[in-house]
Amino acid sequence: xxxxxxxxxxxxxxxxxxxxxxxxxxxxxxxxxxxxxxxxxxxxxxxxxxxxxxxxxxxxxxxxxxxxxxxxxxxxxxxxxxxxxxxxxxxxxxxxxxxxxxxxxxxxxxxxxxxxxxxxxxxxxxxxxxxxxxxxxxxxxxxxxxxxxxxxxxxxxxxxxxxxxxxxxxxxxxxxxxxxxxxxxxxxxxxxxxxxxxxxxxxxxxxxxxxxxxxxxxxxxxxxxxxxxxxxxxxxxxxxxxxxxxxxxxxxxxxxxxxxxxxxxxxxxxxxxxxxxxxxxxxxxxxxxxxxxxxxxxxxxxxxxxxxxxxxxxxxxxxxxxxxxxxxxxxxxxxxxxxxxxxxxxxxxxxxxxx
Numbered sequence: 001x002x003x004x005x006x007x008x009x010x011x012x013x014x015x016x017x018x019x020x021x022x023x024x025x026x027x028x029x030x031x032x033x034x035x036x037x038x039x040x041x042x043x044x045x046x047x048x049x050x051x052x053x054x055x056x057x058x059x060x061x062x063x064x065x066x067x068x069x070x071x072x073x074x075x076x077x078x079x080x081x082x083x084x085x086x087x088x089x090x091x092x093x094x095x096x097x098x099x100x101x102x103x104x105x106x107x108x109x110x111x112x113x114x115x116x117x118x119x120x121x122x123x124x125x126x127x128x129x130x131x132x133x134x135x136x137x138x139x140x141x142x143x144x145x146x147x148x149x150x151x152x153x154x155x156x157x158x159x160x161x162x163x164x165x166x167x168x169x170x171x172x173x174x175x176x177x178x179x180x181x182x183x184x185x186x187x188x189x190x191x192x193x194x195x196x197x198x199x200x201x202x203x204x205x206x207x208x209x210x211x212x213x214x215x216x217x218x219x220x221x222x223x224x225x226x227x228x229x230x231x232x233x234x235x236x237x238x239x240x241x242x243x244x245x246x247x248x249x250x251x252x253x254x255x256x257x258x259x260x261x262x263x264x265x266x267x268x269x270x271x272x273x274x275x276x277x278x279x280x281x282x283x284x285x286x287x288x289x290x291x292x293x294x295x296x297x298x299x300x301x302x303x304x305x306x307x308x309x310x311x312x313x314x315x316x317x318x319x320x321x322x323x324x325x326x327x328x329x330x331x332x333x334x335x336x337x338x339x340x341x342x343x344x345x346x347x348x349x350x351x352x353x354x355x
Contacts, residue, residue, distance in 0.1 A: 119330025
């Protein structure tokens with residue numbers, strides 16, 4: 001197991017921002033009407049949030065960050081690190097983190113960069129920022145921005161993706177604090193051999209955009225897509241998740257000698273009900289310990305863990321210290337878990353973005 005232990009950081013707050021527009025799977029024409037109730041029960045997804053064509057992930061993350069900074073009383077000029085985790089940047093280049101550094105009003109004394117990851121990305125982002133803060137002065141402030149507008153990169157005629165995905169952005173405020181000794185225990189894994197389980201075949205530099213990239217191909221009943229659309233092989237995703245994801249969580253629980261019964265909240269990437277229930281049961285967590293936002297918010301990609309935290313745990317995380325288990329599995333393929341006692345946060349915000 002690829003394991004790391006880091007200390008001396010404090011999460012002061014988390015904010016999630018979602019588009020106001022709601023799409024309901026009971027109205028999804030890609031699913032035959034007689035199958036819609038079964039689909040909702042099996043996936044756990046009744047509704048999703050969909051961004052307008054003019055909204056980017058950066059807009060949702062900036063909205064979350066600005067509101068969180070206002071609540072915390074943080075000055076933009078004090079922020080020294082911005083890490084943006086996404087699969088849907090504003091541009092191929094430059095890094096969207098640099099654009100948000102400017103939009104937020106941060107000074108040039110700020111390191112800002114992107115990480116191209118999805119479902120495991122929030123935990124990877126926590127690990128990255130926590131690692132960077134180890135060598136920085138006490139009181140250094142950082143922002144982890146994580147999100148996706150997944151609906152922009154899926155075919156509107158693909159029933160294997162449309163009813164699953166939501167759009168969302170998030171901001172997490174993190175401070176270097178030498179007085180905080182609660183270790184954060186991370187486990188991080190990657191299997192690039194399975195890259196084609198979740199991927200977009202064309203539009204990069206290996207397979208550049210070309211005159212055929214926008215041609216729609218019918219692949220089956222209710223499934224038509226272009227080479228620039230996301231492909232999600234659900235059966236393979238489940239098989240890889242079942243093989244690797246619960247084992248990583250269990251190994252980290254054993255490595256850290258964590259008592260499962262003492263975990264206050266476990267928040268998994270919101271893939272779908274079948275996968276998440278499989279992981280929960282194999283790890284040995286109870287339903288009451290395990291948070292879900294699937295019913296109302298679907299699979300919001302990189303943002304799904306902070307979105308679930310903000311949607312479900314606004315009160316709990318601000319009242320007391322909580323032992324949290326956060327874990328994600330997905331595109332890459334990659335999977336990552338963190339276990340730690342998180343100090344009581346100052347603010348956890350749930351926001352709707354007015355487009």
